[in-house]
Amino acid sequence: MKRKKRIATVSLAGCFGCHMSLLDMDEHILELMELAEFDRSPLTDFKTFSRRCDIGVIEGGCCNEENVHTLQEFRKHCDVLVAVGQCAIMGGLPVMRNAIMHSEDPLRECLEEAYSSSAKVYNPSNQIPNDAALPLLLDKVYTCAEVVKIDYQIPGCPPTGEVLWATLAALIKGEPAPQEYHMIKYD
Numbered sequence: 001m002k003r004k005k006r007i008a009t010v011s012l013a014g015c016f017g018c019h020m021s022l023l024d025m026d027e028h029i030l031e032l033m034e035l036a037e038f039d040r041s042p043l044t045d046f047k048t049f050s051r052r053c054d055i056g057v058i059e060g061g062c063c064n065e066e067n068v069h070t071l072q073e074f075r076k077h078c079d080v081l082v083a084v085g086q087c088a089i090m091g092g093l094p095v096m097r098n099a100i101m102h103s104e105d106p107l108r109e110c111l112e113e114a115y116s117s118s119a120k121v122y123n124p125s126n127q128i129p130n131d132a133a134l135p136l137l138l139d140k141v142y143t144c145a146e147v148v149k150i151d152y153q154i155p156g157c158p159p160t161g162e163v164l165w166a167t168l169a170a171l172i173k174g175e176p177a178p179q180e181y182h183m184i185k186y187d
């Protein structure tokens with residue numbers, strides 16, 4: 001019997017919308033389960049890789065050091081990495097934090113706005129969270145391709161279930177990823 005392909009997925013600095021779109025392939029999910037099984041993923045209970053995977057699906061870019069570590073783990077354990085959605089490909093909406101150019105210290109300004117100076121914040125200690133268990137924010141949001149080599153990109157915010165299914169099915173069968181114009185969108 002032919003070995004099922006193994007797929008791992010993750011959400012880094014994403015909103016889980018791309019994973020929702022993955023589920024939006026509707027009945028194709030049953031076909032996908034015939035062709036492949038899921039390893040580490042928010043859709044399973046695997047906390048780490050149980051074995052090498054054929055395909056890694058990445059949602060979200062990198063905004064903190066844990067994102068970078070996780071992405072490097074995916075690169076190490078997956079033959080093919082697919083960046084899914086605008087966040088993974090070009091940072092998406094979170095990358096707007098990189099545009100606080102009027103400040104010489106944009107990350108600090110961002111943290112102060114979130115934890116102390118904003119009118120909506122109640123924080124009597126005025127402390128910015130600093131526990132060792134918390135992953136440190138990066139100086140800016142990075143795209144996945146700035147951190148590791150990415151093999152395929154599926155644009156969209158989110159990409160449709162249709163294009164996710166078509167791309168995964170093609171990669172599983174060793175065929176070229178589809179590039180039909182009507183499937184590609186960036187919003």
Ligand code: SF4
Nearest residue numbers: 014015017085086087
């Ligand atoms: S690309 Fe859009 S849907 Fe996907 S994680 Fe980013 S914001 Fe969410």
